[in-house]
Amino acid sequence: MLTHEENTLLTQVGAGTPMGELLREYWAPVLRSEALEADGAPQRVRLLGENFIAFRASDGRVGFFDEGCPHRCTSLALARNEDNALTCIFHGWKIDVSGKVVEVPSEPPERRAEFAAKVRVRHYPVREAGGVIWAYVGRREQPPKFYNFEFNELPTSHSFPMRAVIHCNWFQGLEAVLDSAHLGILHASWLRGNTTPGASTLATANTGPVFEVEPRPYGFREGALRDLFDGTCYARIREVVMPYYSFIPSAVTRPNFMICAIPIDDEWTAQWYFHYNPAAPLSAAQRAELMEGSSGDPNNFCSDMGSIDQLWHQDRKLMREGNWTGITRCIPFEDFVVEESMGPIVDRSREYLGSSDVIIIRSRRMLLQAVREHAAGKLPFGVDRELDYSQVRALAIRYDQQLNWRQLDPLRPPSSLPTN
Amino acid sequence: MLTREENELMCRIAPGTPMGQMLREYWAPALRSQALEADGAPVRVRMLGENYIAFRASDGRVGFFDEGCPHRCTSLALARNEDNALTCIFHGWKIDVSGKVVEVPSEPPERRAEFAAKVRVRHYPVREAGDTIWVYLGQRETPPKFYDFEFNLLPSNQIDVYRAVMHCNWVQGLEAVLDSAHIGLLHKSWLRNFNRGNATMANNAPIFEIVPKPYGFCEGALRDLWDGTSYARIREVVMPYYSFIPSDPGDPNFMICAVPIDDEWTAQWYYFYDPKKPLTGDCLVGHSGDKNNFCSSMGSVDNMWKQDRKAMKEGHWTGITSILQFEDFVAEESMGPIVDRSREYLGSSDSIIIRVRRMLLQAVREYQRSGKPPFGVLDQIDYTKVRALGIRFKNDITWKQIDTLNPPPWVE
Numbered sequence: 001m002l003t004h005e006e007n008t009l010l011t012q013v014g015a016g017t018p019m020g021e022l023l024r025e026y027w028a029p030v031l032r033s034e035a036l037e038a039d040g041a042p043q044r045v046r047l048l049g050e051n052f053i054a055f056r057a058s059d060g061r062v063g064f065f066d067e068g069c070p071h072r073c074t075s076l077a078l079a080r081n082e083d084n085a086l087t088c089i090f091h092g093w094k095i096d097v098s099g100k101v102v103e104v105p106s107e108p109p110e111r112r113a114e115f116a117a118k119v120r121v122r123h124y125p126v127r128e129a130g131g132v133i134w135a136y137v138g139r140r141e142q143p144p145k146f147y148n149f150e151f152n153e154l155p156t157s158h159s160f161p162m163r164a165v166i167h168c169n170w171f172q173g174l175e176a177v178l179d180s181a182h183l184g185i186l187h188a189s190w191l192r193g194n195t196t197p198g199a200s201t202l203a204t205a206n207t208g209p210v211f212e213v214e215p216r217p218y219g220f221r222e223g224a225l226r227d228l229f230d231g232t233c234y235a236r237i238r239e240v241v242m243p244y245y246s247f248i249p250s251a252v253t254r255p256n257f258m259i260c261a262i263p264i265d266d267e268w269t270a271q272w273y274f275h276y277n278p279a280a281p282l283s284a285a286q287r288a289e290l291m292e293g294s295s296g297d298p299n300n301f302c303s304d305m306g307s308i309d310q311l312w313h314q315d316r317k318l319m320r321e322g323n324w325t326g327i328t329r330c331i332p333f334e335d336f337v338v339e340e341s342m343g344p345i346v347d348r349s350r351e352y353l354g355s356s357d358v359i360i361i362r363s364r365r366m367l368l369q370a371v372r373e374h375a376a377g378k379l380p381f382g383v384d385r386e387l388d389y390s391q392v393r394a395l396a397i398r399y400d401q402q403l404n405w406r407q408l409d410p411l412r413p414p415s416s417l418p419t420n
Numbered sequence: 421m422l423t424r425e426e427n428e429l430m431c432r433i434a435p436g437t438p439m440g441q442m443l444r445e446y447w448a449p450a451l452r453s454q455a456l457e458a459d460g461a462p463v464r465v466r467m468l469g470e471n472y473i474a475f476r477a478s479d480g481r482v483g484f485f486d487e488g489c490p491h492r493c494t495s496l497a498l499a500r501n502e503d504n505a506l507t508c509i510f511h512g513w514k515i516d517v518s519g520k521v522v523e524v525p526s527e528p529p530e531r532r533a534e535f536a537a538k539v540r541v542r543h544y545p546v547r548e549a550g551d552t553i554w555v556y557l558g559q560r561e562t563p564p565k566f567y568d569f570e571f572n573l574l575p576s577n578q579i580d581v582y583r584a585v586m587h588c589n590w591v592q593g594l595e596a597v598l599d600s601a602h603i604g605l606l607h608k609s610w611l612r613n614f615n616r617g618n619a620t621m622a623n624n625a626p627i628f629e630i631v632p633k634p635y636g637f638c639e640g641a642l643r644d645l646w647d648g649t650s651y652a653r654i655r656e657v658v659m660p661y662y663s664f665i666p667s668d669p670g671d672p673n674f675m676i677c678a679v680p681i682d683d684e685w686t687a688q689w690y691y692f693y694d695p696k697k698p699l700t701g702d703c704l705v706g707h708s709g710d711k712n713n714f715c716s717s718m719g720s721v722d723n724m725w726k727q728d729r730k731a732m733k734e735g736h737w738t739g740i741t742s743i744l745q746f747e748d749f750v751a752e753e754s755m756g757p758i759v760d761r762s763r764e765y766l767g768s769s770d771s772i773i774i775r776v777r778r779m780l781l782q783a784v785r786e787y788q789r790s791g792k793p794p795f796g797v798l799d800q801i802d803y804t805k806v807r808a809l810g811i812r813f814k815n816d817i818t819w820k821q822i823d824t825l826n827p828p829p830w831v832e
Contacts, residue, residue, distance in 0.1 A: 175492075181526040185512040210528070308464075311497055316461050319500055325509040326498075338510045341495030342488065343471075352490045352539050356511070356526040 002348040011169045011345050013263040014049035022374045024138040025383050028262055029272055031133045035299050044077045049265040057084040057097035064135050066122040099123025131156040149389045151276040159276035160287050164302040166269050172339045173261030173269040177246045178363055180224040181356035189324040190331050211358050218382040223405040235405045237395045242381035249396030267344035293330030305333050312337045422761040430780055431589045431758050433680045434469035438784050444558040445793035448679050449689050453551045455712050464497045469682040477504040477517040484555050486542040519543030551581045564797045568804050571693040579693040580703045584715040586686045592752045593678030593686040597663045600641040601769035609737040610744040628771050634796040640819040649831050652819040654809045659795040666810030669830050684757035706743035718746050725750040
């Protein structure tokens with residue numbers, strides 16, 4: 001439970017808000033690489049309550065600017081994209097992919113060069129890795145070190161990023177991901193069918209896991225521990241990289257998995273699903289399986305999920321016949337639907353938390369502390385520290401209780417007892 | 421005409437506003453009984469600017485809770501409805517129809533019982549009567565006496581209930597109902613088809629007389645027909661928002677009320693009922709076909725409510741041709757979601773509207789001061805005697821002598 005003031009501090013992400021300023025310290029995924037085509041249509045990107053434009057230049061480089069033309073704010077989504085530059089259709093101002101104004105045909109010929117040199121385009125550093133375009137929209141001259149997450153070092157053949165646009169605040173998106181306790185309940189019908197990427201029937205065997213946490217410089221490592229009452233333990237070990245990355249355990253046969261909740265604005269969130277296999281390419285069949293039941297568009301795989309207006313197509317007949325939620329398309333939709341159903345910004349002064357919510361409580365406390373300290377000038381989680389993110393990996397494992405989960409190395413784990 | 425401050429005070433009904441607090445003192449119709457099915461989908465209900473969930477349990481009882489699950493505010497519209505309880509799909513918390521948390525499977529087994537006992541669910545008393553589910557959203561431990569309106573005591577085959585969701589503030593809904601002067605004007609193209617409507621149109625400027633009542637007032641809209649007879653439309657207004665409207669002899673009795681959904685939306689309820697015999701067929705035709713929102717087909721300002729200019733040229737007064745009630749709704753919505761009453765210009769035909777505004781403003785100010793809700797809601801008022809009447813009578817009696825439950829015969 002939070003006060004209204006704390007909830008506002010946590011959820012408001014626009015420019016000038018404390019959380020908005022904290023989040024602007026970080027690199028963020030903004031688009032799938034495939035969404036941009038050389039000399040193709042520029043794409044509008046909304047991030048942290050502001051509108052940007054992304055485009056791929058003739059030579060393959062990516063430009064990332066404020067959406068409005070520096071002249072009179074016409075949307076550059078309408079601009080011509082050619083010759084490694086965007087040209088605004090209104091007065092022909094041309095901005096090259098590096099963000100430099102190179103033509104201003106609306107000015108008298110004799111002063112064009114001088115004039116163009118003076119116009120500043122707000123443009124932002126980008127990186128392209130693992131099939132995703134990342135941007136830094138913060139205020140510092142030098143962006144922080146780019147994340148060397150495992151999936152960012154892999155060829156695109158080894159990873160499959162998917163993005164979903166959900167109608168709720170980013171922190172609702174994050175909380176659902178942090179909340180391991182819902183797995184065996186919300187997703188019960190899927191887990192029973194055992195067709196789930198990244199989950200196990202063992203999560204339903206004990207719906208009240210015990211949580212233990214180990215702090216990390218970038219966030220924390222969490223063990224959701226389920227005593228199976230036979231001398232063994234089922235542990236789901238997660239890595240949380242603040243402010244919004246959660247590396248989630250997957251079953252042995254599945255690709256590795258990370259979810260993050262990127263704020264579009266106060267009431268909309270881009271929920272990214274990164275699937276990757278450090279050892280081998282993902283086959284077409286694996287990619288198809290990961291998309292199964294979704295809209296089929298990896299740039300917004302929940303675009304046809306529905307909304308509260310038709311209760312997300314919930315099927316009451318199937319519920320009577322035994323399906324738990326009546327949300328039958330795919331597992332992520334069950335998560336998205338409950339998150340959206342709380343309303344665009346849930347009022348956390350009205351909730352009642354239990355011991356299964358300790359991770360949520362912890363994360364809120366961490367972020368509230370970080371945002372207050374950041375407003376006082378202190379850099380948040382991991383920024384400007386030489387951290388090696390390539391070692392961050394999640395793990396699901398059933399092991400003998402003689403062991404302690406903290407001793408398990410997710411990159412070199414002991415062999416798991418059967419989990420199905 | 422009101423000042424802006426008065427208008428705000430009268431119209432705003434969200435939690436924490438004076439009028440919002442006052443209206444929460446009253447039982448209110450929330451949804452039609454038929455909207456809920458035992459073990460069927462729970463239904464979202466928005467009232468007084470807040471969201472609720474209503475559902476019918478396996479045994480037929482009705483539960484009425486805050487929409488969000490007490491745990492993390494997931495909408496209970498998604499919940500499973502079975503075993504006389506709602507079960508949230510997110511973490512399986514189960515709340516029985518009485519509002520008690522009975523299962524919390526996300527907690528460790530040994531502390532579930534103790535934990536569940538501590539969680540408070542905001543749930544509200546309901547009554548089912550007059551084919552309607554009523555709810556009390558106020559703070560009092562014991563809700564006020566339930567309305568024993570005539571129609572609330574009838575079997576459902578003697579009543580026919582309709583609800584319409586309008587895009588305007590509740591006072592606009594109420595004012596249109598109170599305003600008897602518009603009948604012969606706004607609805608003139610419809611009244612030509614009615615048996616006795618010409619009595620209304622014969623004199624477009626009625627005289628209004630008022631008899632105060634503990635719950636509101638009784639109003640006579642009197643039209644002298646210059647032949648030794650009068651046409652009286654005797655209305656009963658039960659504050660804050662019920663208006664019993666005269667119907668002609670032989671037609672079903674009739675009540676309209678304007679129940680606030682939020683500041684900009686209103687549920688306008690139409691009750692038709694016959695105290696003596698079953699009704700045959702639907703009392704309203706030509707609407708959307710959905711009695712839970714019979715104006716869903718009406719359109720909006722974006723398409724000018726489908727006003728038919730061609731029909732107007734050919735003689736139709738309003739060009740709103742689907743059903744008479746839409747003429748009212750369209751006029752109300754067209755003022756905007758919350759009309760600015762500092763910009764109007766009222767005449768003598770508006771005296772009832774002026775009176776009701778004064779009553780509401782006085783009531784809400786007095787309520788702010790004393791905390792005692794107005795209009796007799798905490799008194800044991802007998803509402804069974806409240807009935808409207810439309811009658812043409814000889815001028816040798818006055819309308820105030822007429823007993824609406826046992827009226828003299830209509831004079832042709």
